[in-house]
Amino acid sequence: MGLLSIIRKIKRKEKEMRILMVGLDNSGKTTIVLKINGEDTSVISPTLGFNIKTLSYQKYTLNIWDVGGQRTIRSYWRNYFEQTDGLVWVVDSSDLRRLDDCKMELDNLLKEERLSGASLLIFANKQDIKGALTPEEIAKVLNLENMDKTRHWKIVGCSAYTGEGLLEGFDWLVQDIASRIYMLD
Amino acid sequence: MEEESPPPPSDLPSPNPNSPRDPALQKKHQAMLDRLTNRHQSRQKTTSTTTDSTSSFLSTFTDSKRSIESQLTNSPSTTDPTLLKSHLASISSSISSLEKLVAESSYSLPSYELRSSLKSIENLKQSLENLNSQLLPKKKFSFRNKSTNKSNHENSNSIQIPSNPENSNPIPTQIPLSIRDSPGIRNKENQNLTKNFKNFKEIGEFTLSDLDSCEVKLIGCVNALFVNKLRNCRVYTGPVIGSVLIEEVENCVFVLASHQIRIHYAKSCEFYLRVRSRPIIEDCEGAKFAPYCLRYEGIEEDLREAGLEEENENWGYVDDFKWLRAVKSPNWSVLEENERIESVEIEDSGSAEMEVESEGV
Numbered sequence A: 001m002g003l004l005s006i007i008r009k010i011k012r013k014e015k016e017m018r019i020l021m022v023g024l025d026n027s028g029k030t031t032i033v034l035k036i037n038g039e040d041t042s043v044i045s046p047t048l049g050f051n052i053k054t055l056s057y058q059k060y061t062l063n064i065w066d067v068g069g070q071r072t073i074r075s076y077w078r079n080y081f082e083q084t085d086g087l088v089w090v091v092d093s094s095d096l097r098r099l100d101d102c103k104m105e106l107d108n109l110l111k112e113e114r115l116s117g118a119s120l121l122i123f124a125n126k127q128d129i130k131g132a133l134t135p136e137e138i139a140k141v142l143n144l145e146n147m148d149k150t151r152h153w154k155i156v157g158c159s160a161y162t163g164e165g166l167l168e169g170f171d172w173l174v175q176d177i178a179s180r181i182y183m184l185d
Numbered sequence B: 001m002e003e004e005s006p007p008p009p010s011d012l013p014s015p016n017p018n019s020p021r022d023p024a025l026q027k028k029h030q031a032m033l034d035r036l037t038n039r040h041q042s043r044q045k046t047t048s049t050t051t052d053s054t055s056s057f058l059s060t061f062t063d064s065k066r067s068i069e070s071q072l073t074n075s076p077s078t079t080d081p082t083l084l085k086s087h088l089a090s091i092s093s094s095i096s097s098l099e100k101l102v103a104e105s106s107y108s109l110p111s112y113e114l115r116s117s118l119k120s121i122e123n124l125k126q127s128l129e130n131l132n133s134q135l136l137p138k139k140k141f142s143f144r145n146k147s148t149n150k151s152n153h154e155n156s157n158s159i160q161i162p163s164n165p166e167n168s169n170p171i172p173t174q175i176p177l178s179i180r181d182s183p184g185i186r187n188k189e190n191q192n193l194t195k196n197f198k199n200f201k202e203i204g205e206f207t208l209s210d211l212d213s214c215e216v217k218l219i220g221c222v223n224a225l226f227v228n229k230l231r232n233c234r235v236y237t238g239p240v241i242g243s244v245l246i247e248e249v250e251n252c253v254f255v256l257a258s259h260q261i262r263i264h265y266a267k268s269c270e271f272y273l274r275v276r277s278r279p280i281i282e283d284c285e286g287a288k289f290a291p292y293c294l295r296y297e298g299i300e301e302d303l304r305e306a307g308l309e310e311e312n313e314n315w316g317y318v319d320d321f322k323w324l325r326a327v328k329s330p331n332w333s334v335l336e337e338n339e340r341i342e343s344v345e346i347e348d349s350g351s352a353e354m355e356v357e358s359e360g361v
Helices: A003-014 A029-036 A099-110 A135-141 A166-181 B023-048 B050-073 B081-105 B111-135 B141-148 B299-305 B350-355
Strands: A016-023 A050-057 A060-067 A086-092 A119-125 A153-157 B184-189 B192-196 B205-212 B215-219 B224-231 B234-250 B253-275 B280-282 B285-291 B332-334
Touching (some): A016 A166, A029 A166, A060 A166, A086 A099, A099 A135, B050 B081, B050 B111, B081 B111, B224 B253
Parallel strands (some): A086 A119, B184 B205, B192 B215, B215 B234
16 A cells, blocks of 8 residues: 555545444434435334444544444443444433433443543434423433533434434534544634 | 640739720630630540440430431432432431441440440441332342343242332432323233224323233324333234334233334243334243234224335244344244134224323323
8 A cells, every 4th residue: 555545545534433323222223324314214123233324424424333222232332432433322212211221321331431532412312202201301311411521412302203303413413523523624 | 634724713814914894805704714614624524424424425326316217217208319319318417427426435335335326327227228229229120130030930020010009110219300101001900901092193102011910902003112011911002103112021912013123021922013124032031923913993004004014024033132143042933823812803992991091192
């Protein structure tokens, strides 16, 4: 590999962002990724393992790692932490019973040193379902206000089913990462 | 130490001969004198009369012990976790100040009194801990994890059904926000329950939880279905537009149609499914699968509306997250055709829905 090609590669990499999607099973991670990529969301299997989607978003290339949330495979999440720029935590706002599970897993995740620099976007998903908690209520349950002050975070209500809120969330995430990493070049 | 004993009063005014009649200064002097004599007296008292101090310690100790005990028994009858937490914290701090008192007096206390007061403190701490776990239960799934262990085969209490309705929904005490209950059927035994969603637009989610030996029929579409802690039940549901999440079920029969179905901690259950994607199981044993077989008036229309009109045979392709190998998981099997129930026909009886309390629907 010549020097020029290396430089080119580094140059190209600069505009890449690595985004990790995690959350409990049944929260809608895969549906969100497919929806934002404009793909069919009518048949989605629970994720056994992970999916990677690369998509262009504004002037950036997003590498989205969508990792399965079943309990058995949550212990593998840590294999994906390295070099994560943005963390997307997806919450099933209609699953009131497992919110404490959800809080505990998120708290564990945020203790992770390798994720300490990552911007955190919380999607309060399934807002289309009647009876779902609002993003404000989810924020209270997850105790987001008391998060480590150095963390950049935002909670956005969304529906992966209708697509509502997804762009708002990703816009914030990409802007936040860009202002941190690329100093808005 | 001797130099602190009060000097003779007559000596005192002499350093300030300039303003002997200044009332403020005189007052100050008097206060100092009082203080010094008090101190002197109290020192004499503590050193001379240990029996007095023991009895005064005991009375103080008993008083505060009694007040802590009454605090322990009269905890506020609220489920607001912040109130409960502050209540528990105040008990805890009273206990530790009591402990401090014992530690401070330990030098002068007879060993029997010392031991018995330490024992009482130990008891108080234990009851506080009990109260704590009772009022603010720990994370639920430590218990759930246990339920998957093989230790509970026969007469297992892995799926506990609280007889006390106050315990039925522990979430509000765990989370610093009182969560409203979602619509659902909870805490029933030996009942026939029918719910008809036909006349409702926008159903949202529905929950079945803590049911024993019940037959549940849900007619019409819902967006999401949560099933939790069912035993010896039969559950027949119309199409679920979103997903179904099942946890902790035993000896049950489910007839379900949905886009996604996740089954956790199921033991010896039969599932008659129609699913858009592959059903998954995790921590299950003895799960048997067969095709959907429910009939009610208008079900075809509901299935079409939910995008579930096609039989795609996915019911027979189960992914076991606890069995990530090429050979088939031993935790599930296809139900033999001669063992399957015949198609289930349920009546759309409008009156039956009155049996079900349903908040918010």
